[in-house]
Amino acid sequence: MSHQLKNLVIYSSLERDSIVCNYYNLITKEDYNERQRSYFNLVKDLVQCGNTLMEHIMLLMIESENHILTKLIDEDYRLTEFDYACIKNDLMIINWLVHYNVDQAIQDIDNQHGLLTFLLDNTSQHHQVKNYLDYFMLVRDRPIFHQQCDDFVTMMKSQGTGRFSSHTAYYMTVNNTIKPIEKFEPLKWSLIYDYDIQKERLRKNTEAFVKSKFYHHALLVGASGTGKSSSIKAIVDLYKDRRLRLIQLHKGQLSQLPALIEEIKTSNLKFIIFMDDLSFEVNEDEYKFLKSFIEGGVLNETKNVAFYVTSNRMHLIKEVRSDREGEIHIQDFIHEMTSLSDRFGLYLTFESLSQKAYLEMVFKMIQEDQLDYDRDWVEIEAKKWSIRQGGMSGRVANQFVKQLHMIGEDL
Structure with missing residues (x-):
């Protein structure tokens, strides 16, 4: 059979996924008991993961990571005939999986409830998944030639591949693991009114960042509610189809920056590390992690990370306890915090509205x-x-x- 999972070259990880394997066994195995077992295992696993079957398959593709995919989405790389052969091979197999008519299999095994029927929706609200599903709808009844391969690679290049490509925004949990923000629905860039000068400077900086040109880390300062955080989230959403992603941290997680940078520095994506309403007190020293990474040795070599920070304080100083701290220490602290603010090349002030x-x-x-x-x-x-x-x-x-x-x- 030409559509065997074991024949996948680029997306060979699908062969090791239990949901895909159960689906494949359901539509290919002749033994009824084996098909029945695969059917109910498939339903249970899909209920557990919370996605439809097609969403799951698309997410596996989007999050796949290997040296072939890294090569294919390099902006300067030109596809060879071998690349076209590999892409065509995998797309034909996955296209067959996506569009296989499983109605008869459901009827034979589960003619009473048709449980799997409810988990076969080919539509999705997930932005990246939707793009992949739309592609497979376009090639549903068409042969896959070089043009279709080129179209697929173009889509991959716009979204990126790997663990962080499936969602636009992520956050760090209390256990210091990175999780996706499933419903990232920021205010649209066009709906952030006023502050046109600040918005344009932020847009130009972000444009330079995604184009791998010289860019600045950004500090947005101003009163609460003036649109600082909304602007950052909106600009990420605006460039999400140009491999831009957001990871939100809070002050207490700054010590995790070394591990986070190490994890993402080789990704084909661009990351804005976002910290909202950031400020420090005299007795806090987490700022040292941020200071060293903004202008330190490691980040100088990391071109896919930008820090976008908001604060209600001009120099990120929240409180100076002169009655409990020595005067020399206070002056040193103020100097340190001022130098931290100075390391942000893009300093935007959001004043209160008239x-x-x-x-x-x-x-x-x-x-x-x-x-x-x-x-x-x-x-x-x-x-x-x-x-x-x-x-x-x-x-x-x-x-x-x-x-x-x-x-x-x-x-």
């Missing part, structure tokens, strides 16, 4: 959401809302517009 800018932001959001309210009434209510919320910011404006949605629902 009343005019705040109201303009509110009206832009209302227009975007197509809400129909009297302009004068909205202005009065938006001012009242800002007083209750303690200030005027993008976050307060967004909260007010959400309140308008709730009012509309109650009418």
